Amino acid sequence: CEDCGKSLIGECKLHGPLIRAKDRVIPSRARLTLPHYLTLRVLELRAGNQQILGVFAKKVIQKRTQFGPYVGQLSTKLTRYDESRLVLQVLKDGGKYFLDTPNEDCGNWMMFVRLARNQEEQTLVAYQHCGEVYFTTVKPIEPHTELKVWYAADYAKFMEASAVFIKEESDVCPLPSVGKEPVDPWTCSSCRSTFATFALLESHQCIHKDRV
Numbered sequence: 001c002e003d004c005g006k007s008l009i010g011e012c013k014l015h016g017p018l019i020r021a022k023d024r025v026i027p028s029r030a031r032l033t034l035p036h037y038l039t040l041r042v043l044e045l046r047a048g049n050q051q052i053l054g055v056f057a058k059k060v061i062q063k064r065t066q067f068g069p070y071v072g073q074l075s076t077k078l079t080r081y082d083e084s085r086l087v088l089q090v091l092k093d094g095g096k097y098f099l100d101t102p103n104e105d106c107g108n109w110m111m112f113v114r115l116a117r118n119q120e121e122q123t124l125v126a127y128q129h130c131g132e133v134y135f136t137t138v139k140p141i142e143p144h145t146e147l148k149v150w151y152a153a154d155y156a157k158f159m160e161a162s163a164v165f166i167k168e169e170s171d172v173c174p175l176p177s178v179g180k181e182p183v184d185p186w187t188c189s190s191c192r193s194t195f196a197t198f199a200l201l202e203s204h205q206c207i208h209k210d211r212v
Contacts (some may be wrong), residue, residue: 030111033071037061040112040145046063052084053112054146061141067124068134071108072099084114086126086149088133089159099133110135116148124149128158 011017034040039058044052070088074097078087089098101107113135115150116122124135126149135149151161 030104030107033108055113057141065137069132072101072109075100086115116150125152125153127155
């Protein structure tokens with residue numbers, strides 16, 4: 001204590017505790033790279049204060065606007081997998097690597113862009129160029145519209161994913177498998193539509209039950 005000149009363990013009983021000043025919270029690298037005409041919005045708050053974020057336009061963004069390159073760590077396997085985000089890979093020195101973003105300090109804002117569930121809500125297309133991944137707008141994006149992305153046709157082949165959206169009631173796009181063996185699709189007995197997982201089939205069958 002500088003007032004009484006004593007070295008103490010804990011607070012000074014005579015002069016009381018110190019006034020603690022906290023450091024300013026610095027945004028992550030990914031958030032700092034966000035262009036000024038884009039904004040992040042919290043779409044959902046899950047257990048453990050996990051925020052589900054989306055990227056939205058603050059002004060009109062013209063068609064054929066290119067964003068990128070996507071910033072991530074080259075890895076032979078993903079350390080962070082989010083079913084609402086695209087899985088991205090690149091070809092480097094003859095090898096195929098994931099663009100991994102285990103946290104917000106090793107990526108840029110493009111890691112927050114969610115995948116498009118159908119062609120109507122898709123605003124961006126992802127593709128590989130010179131060993132980097134870029135996003136380009138496929139239509140004019142109006143203010144307050146969320147940016148959503150899907151693979152370009154050639155990049156979909158590289159990623160072993162579908163380049164065409166499945167137009168079913170569920171409006172679900174099949175994601176590329178990540179280190180898994182291919183499996184036979186689940187088929188609806190009522191309309192013969194096929195789904196990548198049993199959970200998607202169950203969700204789809206609820207529609208038939210509601211109609212009945």
